[in-house]
Amino acid sequence: MIKYIGFCLLFLFCLACNNSNSTSGLIDLDLMSSGMPIKIKAPEGSVVKSDDMGLVKEITVKSEDNYYIQILSGQAYSNDLKVLKERQKGDAISNKFFSTIIEEDDNGFIFEKKYPEMDDRITYDFRYIKLQGDYQYTFQAGLMSQFTLEQAKTMYKSVQ
Secondary structure (H helix, E strand, O other): OHHHHHHHHHHHHHHHHOOOOOOOOEEEEEOHHHOOOOEEEEEOOOEEEEEEOOOEEEEEEEEOOOEEEEEEEEEOOOOOHHHHHHHHHHHHHHOOOEEEEEEEEOOEEEEEEEEHHHOOEEEEEEEEEEEEOOEEEEEEEOOOOOOOHHHHHHHHHHOO
16 A cells, blocks of 8 residues: 555655646746847747847747747846836736736736637736846736737746
8 A cells, every 4th residue: 555655655755746837848048149148948949039229129939849939138126126016017907908917926927819800719827027136027928819828937937
């Protein structure tokens, strides 16, 4: 009986480690050469594009493997991460397609969007905020993309 319980616990541990929102299969990607001193995890061969819009810089990291992240950086208007996150949360909630927050931690949140004019199609997005010095980096799912909850969780975890 003890062996059976031990086997069951080992099996459950293995299942937990093989979590579907893990970053296994993703490689480290340093974005310094694109103008941002940050690192994320992304699928090998991801295409990185950058755009300097003056006060705000944007980098997109996109792969055919349902991975598309947009990163915006600029001067932080506050050095309080909680304040920055709450502003992002307010912006997300005010979007007409916002449905509910799925998960939340100190740096960000994952949320659901519902599109009534598309037969209530559901997709997921996220916001994750990093502060480095006087700069704020806001990570989100690529615009005009639709992701499952599992895909959104993988991208969220990849930028932490």
